[in-house]
Amino acid sequence: MRTPRLALLLATLAAGPLVAQTPTPPPAAPAGAAGAPRSAAESAFNALGTANLESNTLLQIINKAFNTDSDAFNPEDGTLHYKGHTYNLGQMRVFRARFERYLAQPESIDNDVYRAILNEIFSLLSTRSGEASAETTRRAWQLLYRAAEYEADGGASLAVANQVFNAWRIRDERDAFAVTSAELERIRRQQQLAVSFAGDTMAREGVTNASSMVTAAGNSVTDAASAAAPAIPGTNQGGTGGQNAPAPRNNNNTGTNPRGATGGTGEGGRNTGQIGVTSTQGPVSQMFRARELAETEAKIKAAESSAMLTGVQAKLQFQTALVNLFLQRRFQHTLIAASFYRFIFRGTAQNLEVGKREIQSFLPSSDLALTVETLEFLSREAINDTEASMQAVRASFADGQLVTALERLQETFFLGEFTPAVAGFEREKKQVLLNLYRQMDQARRLADLKDYDAVDKLVAEIGTTARDFRSAEVVSAIRAAQRMSTLALYAAQQAAASGDFIRAQEGVQRAASLWPLNPAIKTYTENMANQVDLGSQAAQLFDDALRRNDLRRLYDQRSELAIALLTDSVRGPRLKEIIEQLSRVEIFLAQAQELLAQNNAFAAWEALTNASAITPNDVQVNQRRAELAPRVATFVGRIDAARRHEEAGRHAAALTQWLAAQSIYPASSLARLGIERVSGQLLDSLAADAERVAAAN
Amino acid sequence: MQLPLSPPFRILDPDMRSLPPAVLRPALFLCAAALALLAPGCARQSNEPFPVSAYLESPDNLQGNRYTLDAEIDAQLQWREGTGRLLAVRPLSGEPGSRLPVFIADSLNANLMVAQRYRFEITVRRGGLLYVNSLRKL
Numbered sequence: 001m002r003t004p005r006l007a008l009l010l011a012t013l014a015a016g017p018l019v020a021q022t023p024t025p026p027p028a029a030p031a032g033a034a035g036a037p038r039s040a041a042e043s044a045f046n047a048l049g050t051a052n053l054e055s056n057t058l059l060q061i062i063n064k065a066f067n068t069d070s071d072a073f074n075p076e077d078g079t080l081h082y083k084g085h086t087y088n089l090g091q092m093r094v095f096r097a098r099f100e101r102y103l104a105q106p107e108s109i110d111n112d113v114y115r116a117i118l119n120e121i122f123s124l125l126s127t128r129s130g131e132a133s134a135e136t137t138r139r140a141w142q143l144l145y146r147a148a149e150y151e152a153d154g155g156a157s158l159a160v161a162n163q164v165f166n167a168w169r170i171r172d173e174r175d176a177f178a179v180t181s182a183e184l185e186r187i188r189r190q191q192q193l194a195v196s197f198a199g200d201t202m203a204r205e206g207v208t209n210a211s212s213m214v215t216a217a218g219n220s221v222t223d224a225a226s227a228a229a230p231a232i233p234g235t236n237q238g239g240t241g242g243q244n245a246p247a248p249r250n251n252n253n254t255g256t257n258p259r260g261a262t263g264g265t266g267e268g269g270r271n272t273g274q275i276g277v278t279s280t281q282g283p284v285s286q287m288f289r290a291r292e293l294a295e296t297e298a299k300i301k302a303a304e305s306s307a308m309l310t311g312v313q314a315k316l317q318f319q320t321a322l323v324n325l326f327l328q329r330r331f332q333h334t335l336i337a338a339s340f341y342r343f344i345f346r347g348t349a350q351n352l353e354v355g356k357r358e359i360q361s362f363l364p365s366s367d368l369a370l371t372v373e374t375l376e377f378l379s380r381e382a383i384n385d386t387e388a389s390m391q392a393v394r395a396s397f398a399d400g401q402l403v404t405a406l407e408r409l410q411e412t413f414f415l416g417e418f419t420p421a422v423a424g425f426e427r428e429k430k431q432v433l434l435n436l437y438r439q440m441d442q443a444r445r446l447a448d449l450k451d452y453d454a455v456d457k458l459v460a461e462i463g464t465t466a467r468d469f470r471s472a473e474v475v476s477a478i479r480a481a482q483r484m485s486t487l488a489l490y491a492a493q494q495a496a497a498s499g500d501f502i503r504a505q506e507g508v509q510r511a512a513s514l515w516p517l518n519p520a521i522k523t524y525t526e527n528m529a530n531q532v533d534l535g536s537q538a539a540q541l542f543d544d545a546l547r548r549n550d551l552r553r554l555y556d557q558r559s560e561l562a563i564a565l566l567t568d569s570v571r572g573p574r575l576k577e578i579i580e581q582l583s584r585v586e587i588f589l590a591q592a593q594e595l596l597a598q599n600n601a602f603a604a605w606e607a608l609t610n611a612s613a614i615t616p617n618d619v620q621v622n623q624r625r626a627e628l629a630p631r632v633a634t635f636v637g638r639i640d641a642a643r644r645h646e647e648a649g650r651h652a653a654a655l656t657q658w659l660a661a662q663s664i665y666p667a668s669s670l671a672r673l674g675i676e677r678v679s680g681q682l683l684d685s686l687a688a689d690a691e692r693v694a695a696a697n
Numbered sequence: 698m699q700l701p702l703s704p705p706f707r708i709l710d711p712d713m714r715s716l717p718p719a720v721l722r723p724a725l726f727l728c729a730a731a732l733a734l735l736a737p738g739c740a741r742q743s744n745e746p747f748p749v750s751a752y753l754e755s756p757d758n759l760q761g762n763r764y765t766l767d768a769e770i771d772a773q774l775q776w777r778e779g780t781g782r783l784l785a786v787r788p789l790s791g792e793p794g795s796r797l798p799v800f801i802a803d804s805l806n807a808n809l810m811v812a813q814r815y816r817f818e819i820t821v822r823r824g825g826l827l828y829v830n831s832l833r834k835l
Contacts, residue, residue: 645825652798652826653756655774659785659796660753679775679783679798682826686800687780 096441099413103434107427114150115420117143118157118332125339137343141165144336152423156325156333163321163337167344170314177307184300191293198286315345316353322375323355330418331379338376386416390425397429402466406433406440436466443474450516452478485515489524496528497566538564542571549617555582585611585618592624601631602665609670635664642674651682744818747827749791756825766817766827767835770809771796779803789814799827807832 108114124140144161147153318341325334342350352370389412396405409425416422443458456478463471492507512521538561545553554561558579565572588611595604605628611621629636642657655678662671747764768786776782781802788797799817801807809815814835822828 650757650824652800652822652824655783655798656753656756656825659798663794663796675774682783682798682800683775683777683780685824686826687777690780 095414098417099410100434100437102413102417102422103430103437105430107424108150108152110150111152111420111423114147114152115424117147117150118336118420121147121336122339125336125343137340140336141340152418154330154418156328156330156418157336159321160325160333160337160340163318164340164344167314167318167340170310171344173310174307177303177310181300181303181307184296184303188293188296188300191289191296195286195289195293198289202283202286318344319352319354319372322372323352326375326379327355328418329382329415331382331416332419334375334379338372338379341372382415383419383421386412386419387421389416390421393425394429397433400466401468402433402436403440403468405429406436409433432465436462439465450481450514452482452515453517481514482518485511485518486520488514489518489520493524501567539568539571542575546574551578551582551615552618552620554578581614582618585614585621588614589620589624592628596628601628602635602668604628605632605636606668606670632665635661635668638664639670639674642671642678646674646678651678651685654678655682746790747788747797747819749788749795749797752797752821752825752827753792753795756821759821760823760825762821763830764819764821766797766799766819767814768797768799768817769814770811772811773809774798781805782809784809786815786817797827799829801829801832805829805832 121140121143124136124143141161141164144157144164148155148158148161318337322334322337322341325337350371350373352372352374356370389408393405393408393412396402396408413422439458439462443455443462446455446458456475459469459471459474459478462469488507488511492504492511495501495503495507508521508524511518515521541557542554542561542565545551554575555578558575561575562572562579565575588607592604592607592611595601595607605625608621608625608628611618612625615621638657638661642654642661645651645654645657655675658671658674658678662668662675665671744763744765747766748759752759766786767789769789771785771787774783774785781800781804784799784801785796786799788795799819801809815832816835817827817829818831820828820830
């Protein structure tokens, strides 16, 4: 349970001193917020049936260094979630900068001296020996000023020292108030005696209305005391007011203490110049004496209330300083200040009056009394946590598990930034972790930019440094993203080839969103640009050749034209037909050449004739036929005659010629087909004639 | 191969006058005439021989003419029931190796086989069709 509690402590501490923590509503989807730019890529992956191929794994792994508890700590938006509450940790960028500065900061040579001073202060303030005195406290207080001179202290010791000094000053003021109050109390007692004596004397002498005068004088005293009482906020009127009931006391003393009257007169005579007590025994004098008594009592009340107010103020100020130190994670100074507090204020003033809500959140139960000892307990626990965590950091570092060490160090730094255990971490180890920290941060940034090649190299470099870095998962995620980008680009190319440019554009956009720096995208765009130029040139060439019926030229340049006219919905298919035609012609030409090599001129001629039927104007075919013609002249003559007769509808004559041609070259397929064809036509004609004759008869 | 169907007067060649005696001449003549009449396979050529070369050069020029064609059946090109059959025949005379198409109507009820030799009485019809009017096996 240490980690969540520690995390909560971190959260509260980061909220700032004595600033009310205002839980912000948890973000709807922290991962979703980080993955918003990836939504297009994810949808593309979903469309391709391979969801979640974005580099989430990479980001998670990289963020692991900043994420000690993925369920509670979100470094992206700087929030911490704990038991349904979200705590804002402030600017994570600032915190990261501080952490990086800590890693880069060389260890100060004064740290040992500083730590020794603090340890001496602790020793002087320790209650273990039971010898703590004003002198040891004063010595500890003086050492605070020495500790404040060191950079690692950050002025915290000076703040504690000033607070102690302030408390002492207030205590001195209270002592002065006590002296004043004692003197005033003495004067008040004299005045009371004087008033009582005068009143008793006048009563005996039968002064008319003496009783009413004394009553009037008593009332004036009471009024004066009442007028002074409201100046004491929170003063207990029960105790003080009970002492301020002069009338009954005066009544009790009436006529019972004549000796006191004499004494009172004498004393009153001595103090006449000071308090204005007269020796006049008349009613008027009595009235003035009563009035002076009232004034004295008012002064006493004012002094008492001022002293009390000063004491409360001192306690509140000291407690505020204590809570501030705790919330600033100055746990050592919290302990020092608490020790001073214990010596300065009495035991009944140990309850905390300020920062209750902040401190309460660290405790499992809400009905515990919050005292200065509570702050000490929490501070000691934080220091212990820090020391234990730093041991874990060193152990992980020694095992070569640098990522884990970095995680623990960051977590520990966040809590115990000002503790000796964190400050005393070895410089060379910090340097190694700093390099790892920067590499991982750079990898994370590159992953955000989807520069997978750079991430790949960086991850390999990190993998050689940190054994526990899961580089295989990162590389796998990178490869998956790269493959999906390439597949999307292939789809775009196919769409472009089929003339669907909208889908092609979508494919390219998808590929770019998955891997913007995909080199194939650049090649694709360059090819597309070249294809536009080639397309216009190829279209001109195609049209010219087709106009001249020069299919051979189109066939010879078929490779270039096929690419250039890939997107031409009219010329592309026509070019495909031409290429297929000429391919068959090429087969016949090769066949004729082979047959000539076998000295089978008639078969070669027939092959050339088949080729010529496909492309009558092909120069190459006609040239070969012209070369071969003398060798097969008779055969060719028969075939030519057969065709002429056939075209003229003279089927019998055509059949005769086909037979003659077949007689010359019995294996002739031309003649065989011609015979079959013309025979059928001839019989059709004869059958028709027979039917006509039959019909005529 | 042409059969030795020379007319009887060829026997009366002047070179042969001294062979039979004069008394036997009428008897020999009668015997020869009888043999000639009774000899199996003998045929008579009623029309002119078919001019194969002329036909091959220009069949249209022979349209309407009647000829006698002695030929060997080379192949049956096609047959249509009720109409007739087209045959390729090799003339026994004329251009060697040439083949000619002839049409034999079903009405002739001929039983024909390849390599059989026939004397065809033909008419050159429209388009140069060699229409067989009658045929006789040689």
